[in-house]
Amino acid sequence: MASLRVLRPALRLRAQPTLNLARRSYADIPRIDPAKPSSGTHRKSTHKKKEYPSIKGFLAIGVAGFGVFTILLHLQSAENEKLRAEKEKLKLKPKPAGMTAGPQAFATAQPxxxxxxxxxxxxxxxxxxxxxxxxxxxxxxxxxxxxxxxxxxxxxxxxxxxxxxxxxxxxxxxxxxxxxxxxxxxxxxxxxxxxxxxxxxxxxxxxxxxxxxxxxxxxxxxxxxxxxxxxxxxxxxxxxxxxxxxxxxxxxxxxxxxxxxxxxxxxxxxxxxxxxxxxxxxxxxxxxxxxxxxxxxxxxxxxxxxxxxxxxxxxxxxxxxxxxx
Ligand SMILES: Nc1ncnc2c1ncn2[C@@H]1O[C@H](COP(=O)(O)OP(=O)(O)O)[C@@H](O)[C@H]1O
Ligand SMILES: O=c1ccn([C@@H]2O[C@H](COP(=O)(O)OP(=O)(O)O)[C@@H](O)[C@H]2O)c(=O)[nH]1
Structure with missing residues (x-):
């Protein structure tokens, strides 16, 4: 759960620019006017119509988003693995149930x-x-x-x-x-x-x-x-x-x-x-x-x-x- 908490803000911060990019490239895709018969070539429409994202556009955004999510997930789990290995190095031995203090806890040398x-x-x-x-x-x-x-x-x-x-x-x-x-x-x-x-x-x-x-x-x-x-x-x-x-x-x-x-x-x-x-x-x-x-x-x-x-x-x-x- 802790790793997810770390992951979420990271997703928000890092996914934003990527999605913007995806939107920009979607806007650049030429539209086909459904009122006109297709002639095999794309011609510019003369009257302005409100543009909605096509299925392809949605798919592109979805794939890009999923890709970013997978990469972040991978980075996060690699980071977690590194932290776990470092903790492991510090551990002297498994502590009995109910005992959580490791050697770091003794730095203050309390009797x-x-x-x-x-x-x-x-x-x-x-x-x-x-x-x-x-x-x-x-x-x-x-x-x-x-x-x-x-x-x-x-x-x-x-x-x-x-x-x-x-x-x-x-x-x-x-x-x-x-x-x-x-x-x-x-x-x-x-x-x-x-x-x-x-x-x-x-x-x-x-x-x-x-x-x-x-x-x-x-x-x-x-x-x-x-x-x-x-x-x-x-x-x-x-x-x-x-x-x-x-x-x-x-x-x-x-x-x-x-x-x-x-x-x-x-x-x-x-x-x-x-x-x-x-x-x-x-x-x-x-x-x-x-x-x-x-x-x-x-x-x-x-x-x-x-x-x-x-x-x-x-x-x-x-x-x-x-x-x-
Ligand atoms: N009481 C003593 N008188 C003279 N030489 C000693 C005595 N005790 C040890 N030594 C010698 O002094 C050196 C250091 O002794 P050692 O037992 O290795 O010390 P430590 O383990 O405290 O470092 C060794 O060469 C040893 O033979
Ligand atoms: O618990 C210990 C014991 C020894 N040493 C190191 O090992 C050296 C030599 O210790 P040793 O007991 O062999 O020799 P002494 O100094 O007593 O002759 C010390 O100076 C320290 O650098 C250490 O770091 N921790």
Whole structure:
């Protein structure tokens, strides 16, 4: 119906000139005087008679009108198809009945009500444990996650790794977008990252995983709210604190072998800025909900891991989640 409403004014506006044209050409058609016998040639009538449209004229107008209508109908349905495809691109997943909000609705990052969480997320937080791992670039998130996988049987999903894999995937429509964002230290639009995480989680759940470390995500408020609402609410966040000077030297060292486009001084500085301006508000948001467990990462890997274990076990116990594998 909406498309018809759009179509009608369009018809009025666009059909008018075409019909005028049809009328003008009709007026130019020479008339035959029915009072005179036909001689095979058209002669001009001497007395003036009122002219009425002939059947041919009506037909010409009708055909022209129908043609215009068909073209407009076609244009309209092509336009509708384009809009539908664009909406489809934005959709993360079909929402359950009664739920209409898409990711665009989260742009304002409103805190969500607890009872809504279970109704709309893909994974049930009663059965799936999600722990966010946040911290500045090079703080040691990936290093500590590897230890936790070994000792606690978590499934480790690094948002950065998933984005880099998508960037390299042949035929990916997001390859170039991801590459430029990572190089500039910017946050890739959340639709892409959330879709990748949701897919990876789904595949892991099918294989029996129920405990996830989501590393380096969420880095922006819209991601945090959208993920918790549409994918799975987190139990808590492990937040790794580290000075910029320590992170810089670790990243430059990692850059000698990582092959990453962003482990260079220029990109690192941009990443630090993004972390302070865009990602710290996420940490503060979860802190406000009493869901942040801090770990200082200045010490050796082993010393840091000692703290990580303590914090993790406290957090799991407090929320009634199992500690062992
Ligand atoms: N506690 C630590 N002490 C010294 N080097 C570390 C420590 N933690 C991590 N690293 C090293 O620092 C670099 C960045 O660590 P990584 O775990 O990749 O950080 P992130 O995932 O936070 O970017 C890696 O080369 C890693 O080996
Ligand atoms: O949710 C995310 C996670 C990562 N990134 C991008 O991926 C880069 C690398 O992130 P990763 O976690 O791999 O590395 P880190 O910066 O923590 O060393 C970031 O700077 C961002 O450009 C992103 O856009 N969204």
């Amino acid at each position: 969500i009500k607890k009872e809504e969480e279970k109704l709309t997320s893909t994974f049930d937080p009663e059965h799936v444990t999600v722990i966010f791992v946040l911290g500045g670039p090079g703080a040691g998130k990936g290093t500590q996650c590897a230890n936790l996988v070994r000792d606690y049987g978590f499934k480790h999903l690094s948002a950065g790794d998933l984005l880099r894999a998508e960037q390299e995937r042949e035929g990916s429509q997001y390859g170039e977008l991801i590459r430029t964002h990572i190089k500039e230290g910017k946050i890739v639009p959340m639709e892409v990252t959330i879709k990748l995480l949701e897919k990876a989680m789904g595949e892991a759940v099918v294989r029996g995983s129920t405990r996830f470390l989501i590393d380096g995500f969420p880095r922006k408020m819209d991601q945090a709210v959208a993920f918790e609402k549409s994918v799975c609410p987190s139990k808590f966040t492990l937040f790794f604190t580290c000075s910029e000077s320590t992170m810089l030297s670790r990243l430059l060292h990692r850059g000698e072998t990582s092959g990453r486009d962003d482990d260079n001084v220029e990109s690192i500085k941009k990443r630090f800025r993004t972390f302070v301006e865009t990602s710290m508000p996420v940490v503060q948001y979860f802190e406000g909900k009493g869901k942040v467990l801090k770990v200082s990462c200045e010490e050796s890997v082993e010393a840091v891991y000692g703290q990580v274990r303590t914090r993790l076990e406290e957090g799991l116990k407090k929320r009634g989640a199992p500690i062992a594998k």
